[in-house]
Amino acid sequence: xxxxxxxxxAVVAAAAVTLAGCAGSQSDRAGGGADQxxxxxxxxxxxxxxxxxANAQTSVLAAKAGAQVVNESGGIGGRKVxxxxxxxxxxxxxxxxxLREAISSNHKPDLYxxxxxxxxxxxxxxxxxxxxxxxxxxxxxxxxxxxxxxPLNFDLAPGPxxxxxxxxxxxxxxxxxxxxxxxxxxxxxVAYGEAAxxxxxKDGIAVSGNESYDTSALDMTPQxxxxxxxxxxxxxxxxxxxxxxxxxxxxQRLGWNVPLIGQTTVSATNLIAADPPAGVLGTxxxxxLVTQVFQSTVYDAANVNVNKMxxxxxxxxxxxxxxxxxxxxDAFQLVAAxxxxxxxxxxxxxxxxxxxxDQVQANAKTAFLPRYHYSAQSxxxxxxVDAYRFTAPTxxxxxxxGNPSAGGAQR
Numbered sequence: 527x528x529x530x531x532x533x534x535x536a537v538v539a540a541a542a543v544t545l546a547g548c549a550g551s552q553s554d555r556a557g558g559g560a561d562q563x564x565x566x567x568x569x570x571x572x573x574x575x576x577x578x579x580a581n582a583q584t585s586v587l588a589a590k591a592g593a594q595v596v597n598e599s600g601g602i603g604g605r606k607v608x609x610x611x612x613x614x615x616x617x618x619x620x621x622x623x624x625l626r627e628a629i630s631s632n633h634k635p636d637l638y639x640x641x642x643x644x645x646x647x648x649x650x651x652x653x654x655x656x657x658x659x660x661x662x663x664x665x666x667x668x669x670x671x672x673x674x675x676x677p678l679n680f681d682l683a684p685g686p687x688x689x690x691x692x693x694x695x696x697x698x699x700x701x702x703x704x705x706x707x708x709x710x711x712x713x714x715x716v717a718y719g720e721a722a723x724x725x726x727x728k729d730g731i732a733v734s735g736n737e738s739y740d741t742s743a744l745d746m747t748p749q750x751x752x753x754x755x756x757x758x759x760x761x762x763x764x765x766x767x768x769x770x771x772x773x774x775x776x777x778q779r780l781g782w783n784v785p786l787i788g789q790t791t792v793s794a795t796n797l798i799a800a801d802p803p804a805g806v807l808g809t810x811x812x813x814x815l816v817t818q819v820f821q822s823t824v825y826d827a828a829n830v831n832v833n834k835m836x837x838x839x840x841x842x843x844x845x846x847x848x849x850x851x852x853x854x855x856d857a858f859q860l861v862a863a864x865x866x867x868x869x870x871x872x873x874x875x876x877x878x879x880x881x882x883x884d885q886v887q888a889n890a891k892t893a894f895l896p897r898y899h900y901s902a903q904s905x906x907x908x909x910x911v912d913a914y915r916f917t918a919p920t921x922x923x924x925x926x927x928g929n930p931s932a933g934g935a936q937r
Contacts, residue, residue: 563608564601564871566593567628568854569650570641571616577767577796578616580846584925585641585664585854586611587845588894591838592858602862603871610635616642618649625650629657636871637861639854640664644714651676660861660874664853667713671906678878680860680905682853682894686714686721688907689789692914693762693818694725702785704732706758708749710769710791711738718764718789734758741769747776754782766791770798774811787916788817794850798919799927807919816916822894823849824915825929835893836924845925849894852925856892863890881905 568589570582593607601607610633614621621640628635637660640647644665651670654661660678663670666685670676697705705726709719719736726733734756737749750773753761761784765773770792777784792798797805798812806812822832835855839845864880865871866889880886882905887898899908923929 562605564603564605564637565633565635566607566609566637566639566858567612567625567635568609568639568641569612569614569621569624569646572611572613573615577794577847580796581794581851582616582641583843584845584847584849584851587839587843588835588849588852589639589854589857590842591835592855594842595834595838595855596858596862599862602858603865605871607858614646616646618645621646622649622653625653629653629659635659636874637661637857639857641851641854644670647679651679654678658874660877662854662857662860664851665714666906668717671904673902673905676905678874680878680881680898680900681907682856682898684790684895684907684909684913686718687725688909689818689914690718690721690725692911693722693787693789694729694731695911696787696818696914696916697726697731697760697762698729700760700785702731702760704734704756704758705760705762706734706753706756707736707762707764708746708753708773709736709738709764710741710766712741715741715764718791722762722764722789739769739773743769744772745776746773747780750776750780750782754780754784758784760785760787763788764791766795767797770795771806774806774815778811783814786812786815788815790818790850793817793819793823793848796847796922799848799922801921807921812919816918819848819850819915819917819927820895820909820913821915822852823926824917825923825926829893831891831893831896836926840924845922847925848922848927849925852894856890856894856898859890859892860886860898863887 570586571578572582593609597607612624638654639662642665644667647663647665647670655676662680662682664683666681666683671681707722709715723733723736735753739746739749763786801807863886864877867886868876868880870876882900882902895909895913917927920927921932923932
C-alpha cells in the first residue's frame with residue numbers, strides 16, 4: 527500500500543516517448559500503460575563489502591546504462607524506462623521483502639532484475655511468477671532457466687555448461703592433456719566441476735583429477751598436491767574472492783608452474799587486476815594464468831555495441847569491477863525488441879514468448895553477449911563459444927581487460 531520508498535534511488539534516463547497514436551498495443555492504451563513509464567526494479571547488494579559491493583555496483587551501473595541507451599532510442603514500446611535501484615544486501619529475505627513492497631505499491635514493476643547471488647533469484651522467482659512479472663537473472667541455476675518452473679524468467683549469464691564448453695574448446699586448441707580441475711564446494715562450484723569434466727570428456731580430453739575445496743578453507747595445498755601428482759599438464763580453476771588468493775599462493779609454495787585457466791569466477795575477482803599489495807597483478811602468481819571472459823570484457827575498438835555500453839556506463843560513474851558483471855545492460859535491448867514484435871509492453875506472457883524467437887534475439891542490440899539463444903524449452907543464455915575470450919590479467923580500464931592504456935597485456 528502507499529508509495530514505494532524502501533530507501534530507493536530512482537533513475538530516469540533521457541526520455542524519448544513516441545506519439546500516443548503509435549505507442550504500444552491496444553491493450554496498452556486501454557490499460558493506460560503507454561502513457562506510464564516502463565518500471566524496472568533492480569535489487570543489489572550495494573551495502574556489502576569489498577568485491578561483492580564492487581560487483582553489485584557494476585551490475586547496477588550496467589542497468590542504468592541500459593535504461594539510458596534504450597530511452598535514447600524511444601524507450602520500450604514507446605514507454606520511457608524508469609529504473610529503481612534497491613539495496614538488498616545480497617540477502618534473499620530482504621530482496622523478497624523489497625519486491626513484495628513494490629508489488630503492493632502504486633509502482634508495481636513491469637520488469638525485475640537481480641544482481642546475484644543465485645539464492646536471491648531462487649527466493650524472488652516464485653513471487654515474480656505469482657505476480658506475473660517478467661524478470662532476468664544473472665546467477666543461473668538449473669531451475670532459473672526452466673520455463674516449466676519459471677516461464678517469465680530468462681537467464682542473462684551463461685551457465686556452467688556454457689562456460690565449461692568454451693574452456694574445453696580452449697584446452698583442446700592448446701593441446702593440454704591431461705588436465706586437472708579444482709572447484710569450490712558451493713552449489714555452483716560443484717555444478718561447474720561436473721560440467722567441466724563432461725565437457726572435457728566430450729572433446730576427448732583426459733581429466734586426471736577433479737578436486738573440491740571448502741570455500742571457508744585457508745589452504746588448498748592437499749587438493750593441489752593431488753592434482754600435481756595426477757600428472758595434470760594444465761589446471762582449470764573455479765575460485766571467487768579470497769579462495770583464489772589462497773590457491774595462487776599454494777601453487778607458488780608447491781613450485782608447480784602449470785598453465786592455469788580460470789573460469790569466469792576468477793575473472794570476476796579484482797585480485798588479478800590489482801597491483802600489490804591489494805592484488806597480484808604482475809607477480810609470479812599470475813604469470814601462468816589466462817582467464818575466461820566474454821568478448822565484452824576485453825577492449826576492442828571496433829565493437830560498436832560494446833563500446834556504446836562501456837562509454838555510457840563510464841559516463842554515469844566509475845566502473846568498479848570487471849564487465850563480467852555487466853549482464854543487466856542487455857535486458858533492456860532484449861525487452862525492447864520483444865515489445866516491438868509482440869506489440870505490447872504490458873502482457874508479460876506475450877513478451878516472454880517473443881523473447882523465445884530467433885528474430886527478437888537477432889534484432890536485439892545486445893552488448894554483454896553478442897547473441898542469446900532462448901527457446902520454449904530453455905531460458906538459458908546459451909552463447910556460442912565465439913562469445914568468449916581468454917586473456918592474461920591486466921589492469922582494468924572501464925571494467926575491461928586489454929586496453930592499451932593499461933600498459934600492455936600483463937604488467
